[in-house]
Amino acid sequence: GQNIDQPTEMTATEGAIVQINCTYQTSGFNGLFWYQQHAGEAPTFLSYNVLDGLEEKGRFSSFLSRSKGYSYLLLKELQMKDSASYLCAVMDSNYQLIWGAGTKLIIKP
Amino acid sequence: SQTIHQWPATLVQPVGSPLSLECTVEGTSNPNLYWYRQAAGRGLQLLFYSVGIGQISSEVPQNLSASRPQDRQFILSSKKLLLSDSGFYLCAWSSGTGDVDTQYFGPGTRLTVL
Numbered sequence: 001g002q003n004i005d006q007p008t009e010m011t012a013t014e015g016a017i018v019q020i021n022c023t024y025q026t027s028g029f030n031g032l033f034w035y036q037q038h039a040g041e042a043p044t045f046l047s048y049n050v051l052d053g054l055e056e057k058g059r060f061s062s063f064l065s066r067s068k069g070y071s072y073l074l075l076k077e078l079q080m081k082d083s084a085s086y087l088c089a090v091m092d093s094n095y096q097l098i099w100g101a102g103t104k105l106i107i108k109p
Numbered sequence: 110s111q112t113i114h115q116w117p118a119t120l121v122q123p124v125g126s127p128l129s130l131e132c133t134v135e136g137t138s139n140p141n142l143y144w145y146r147q148a149a150g151r152g153l154q155l156l157f158y159s160v161g162i163g164q165i166s167s168e169v170p171q172n173l174s175a176s177r178p179q180d181r182q183f184i185l186s187s188k189k190l191l192l193s194d195s196g197f198y199l200c201a202w203s204s205g206t207g208d209v210d211t212q213y214f215g216p217g218t219r220l221t222v223l
Contacts, residue, residue: 042199042214097212101152
């Protein structure tokens, strides 16, 4: 079957750095997406990786290793507004998104 | 720019009542459209997707149905709601073209079935 694994919850301190991991087993691979979802709101697109390596977007970076079925989202200079759930999703061989359950990130002052 | 609308934002319905949720997209033509459900603390479950008018693919057999009567309109329906239908319903669109087919979500409808 297809599976996306992420930690359920993480806690970090304002101003620090946090890394959220995602491992996947899917039938085929056509890219990996990260979304941010604040409580009670819809997910918003953060990043996309299809080739191995690091993609940087301001305070957020996303890394992919296709051979290891592994990605991480790196958040730097954490702010209180970064408190949210972070969803990892993989596009499979049928171009359908397979979603992880999300990682709830709690930022403490 | 493209925008996606969903309504209503919140809905409380009794068991056995009908349901109609609407989603519309502006600023794009012939989008791919998706209906998802998110249960509390769970991942997104794809319910239906559509690549064109009148074309609906169902991912999960259940008492829900979807229709796409116009290019940028997607409707989720049920004839009789179950308690298990409670959840956060999200509509999304993607262009269906290009190298990166990113999905963009509407604000969602929170449905409570009592």
